[in-house]
Amino acid sequence: MSQPIRTRFAPSPTGFMHVGSARTALFAWLIARQQHGQFILRLEDTDRVRHVEGSAEHLIKSLRALGINYDEGPDVDGPYGPYIQSERLAIYRQWAEKLIETGRAYADPYTPEELEAFRAEARANKQAFLYRHHRPTNPPAWDGTTPLRLKSEPKAYHWHDEVMGDLSSGPEVIDDIVLIKSDGYPTYNFAHIVDDAEMKVSHVIRGQEFLASTPNYLNLYEALGLDRPIFATMPHIMAENGRKKLGKRDGAKDILDYLRDGYLPETLVNFIASLGWNDGTEQEIFSVEELIDKFSLDRVGRSGARFDEKRLEWMNGQHIRNLSTNELAERAVNFWGESAKATSPERQREILELVKDRLKTLADLPLLTEYFFERPAPNWSMVNDNKQLSKLSNDELIGYLELARQKFETVDWDSNNLQIQLNGLLDQTGQKPGILFSLIRLAVSWAPFSPALNDTLAVLGRDETLARLDLAIETGRQL
Numbered sequence: 001m002s003q004p005i006r007t008r009f010a011p012s013p014t015g016f017m018h019v020g021s022a023r024t025a026l027f028a029w030l031i032a033r034q035q036h037g038q039f040i041l042r043l044e045d046t047d048r049v050r051h052v053e054g055s056a057e058h059l060i061k062s063l064r065a066l067g068i069n070y071d072e073g074p075d076v077d078g079p080y081g082p083y084i085q086s087e088r089l090a091i092y093r094q095w096a097e098k099l100i101e102t103g104r105a106y107a108d109p110y111t112p113e114e115l116e117a118f119r120a121e122a123r124a125n126k127q128a129f130l131y132r133h134h135r136p137t138n139p140p141a142w143d144g145t146t147p148l149r150l151k152s153e154p155k156a157y158h159w160h161d162e163v164m165g166d167l168s169s170g171p172e173v174i175d176d177i178v179l180i181k182s183d184g185y186p187t188y189n190f191a192h193i194v195d196d197a198e199m200k201v202s203h204v205i206r207g208q209e210f211l212a213s214t215p216n217y218l219n220l221y222e223a224l225g226l227d228r229p230i231f232a233t234m235p236h237i238m239a240e241n242g243r244k245k246l247g248k249r250d251g252a253k254d255i256l257d258y259l260r261d262g263y264l265p266e267t268l269v270n271f272i273a274s275l276g277w278n279d280g281t282e283q284e285i286f287s288v289e290e291l292i293d294k295f296s297l298d299r300v301g302r303s304g305a306r307f308d309e310k311r312l313e314w315m316n317g318q319h320i321r322n323l324s325t326n327e328l329a330e331r332a333v334n335f336w337g338e339s340a341k342a343t344s345p346e347r348q349r350e351i352l353e354l355v356k357d358r359l360k361t362l363a364d365l366p367l368l369t370e371y372f373f374e375r376p377a378p379n380w381s382m383v384n385d386n387k388q389l390s391k392l393s394n395d396e397l398i399g400y401l402e403l404a405r406q407k408f409e410t411v412d413w414d415s416n417n418l419q420i421q422l423n424g425l426l427d428q429t430g431q432k433p434g435i436l437f438s439l440i441r442l443a444v445s446w447a448p449f450s451p452a453l454n455d456t457l458a459v460l461g462r463d464e465t466l467a468r469l470d471l472a473i474e475t476g477r478q479l
């Protein structure tokens, strides 16, 4: 019987949830969901110096917001808890004692100064520093106040990585790594191996920064008598220009910021999944269900994926379009401007339907819809700034607006009839839509863009349209 699939996301609460860690979490989650396994959240908080207050809460909030739910974790009971490393110190201690008993771990007797001297000596001899070259012959018994080190067995390794392929290393990279630090906390190197074993983790999915240490982990698995898990190493995410690793200064925000800026969770999931993964076709827009169905580690690229914010924006527009108007209305609640909030849900939905295709983020809503909810003050400079309209005299412009007003007074007010009237106006004046429709659009919205004119007018209503045209005519006359 094959081993049950159990994957984990094991962040250190040392900062916020950024795109890279979200991708690691997402890929581990997709594997678990696809194979009907479990997904675990484990907080690796053994580095007391780098600990950031509020980080754990932020990570949990981000996972929840993206819909990456976990079956076991700090706040979800499971059979192998606790899921916070600082609460598992006794467990690491037991595993450490076992290694001491079997002669595979020893107390590090050196002061930091002595260690530095060894390093300096290696540098002077142009050799790589290896702690095991200085292994003490008669180490003192370990009392928990000095570091505990693995007594390594240098050898060559071959291993398989689901993403990186077949890898190998020589004995020269194997060293006596620290297992427990002098502050009593385990190192990441030791703790994650103990925890993955205790928590029966099947796949270790993590970032590229751990690849160089993997031979030492393999050595430690052997010393502990453990089977290796399946490894999958994620390549770096590169900055937009593709030349360096994505960093804080490249404008990539944390996950919650993207949500606050009006990106949908499903867009972020789709976008993050696409950083280094595709299904081998041209398809770019995937629902979460499709990702669960289609994701596979062997289609994750080995080289860095490029972070392209423009693409994220495009994807968001696509996902917004895929929402039903009711769903969109639910998501839009926190993004409406004040006047929209005071309007009935029916009217909000009517307007959403109109602008849906133009939304790139939900944060665009106020700008794109404000004029529906509040009568805008005429801004004639927009007429003057329009290349085509600026060629006409004010009298001509006002004449057109008056003609339109006349037609709109009697037409049956719906989008079809309005289109017929607008076409009639084109015939009657011999003008192009670029002139006539732009003029009317400005006069009723004073906005740089709006949905199709007939639809915009239909939603505005006759009374409001006529009132706005009157206001525009009056303003034009005064100039």
Ligand code: GLU
Pocket: 009, 010, 011, 012, 044, 188, 192, 205, 206, 207
């Ligand atoms: N705590 C490590 C980190 O945050 C996790 C690495 C792993 O997944 O094993 O980078």
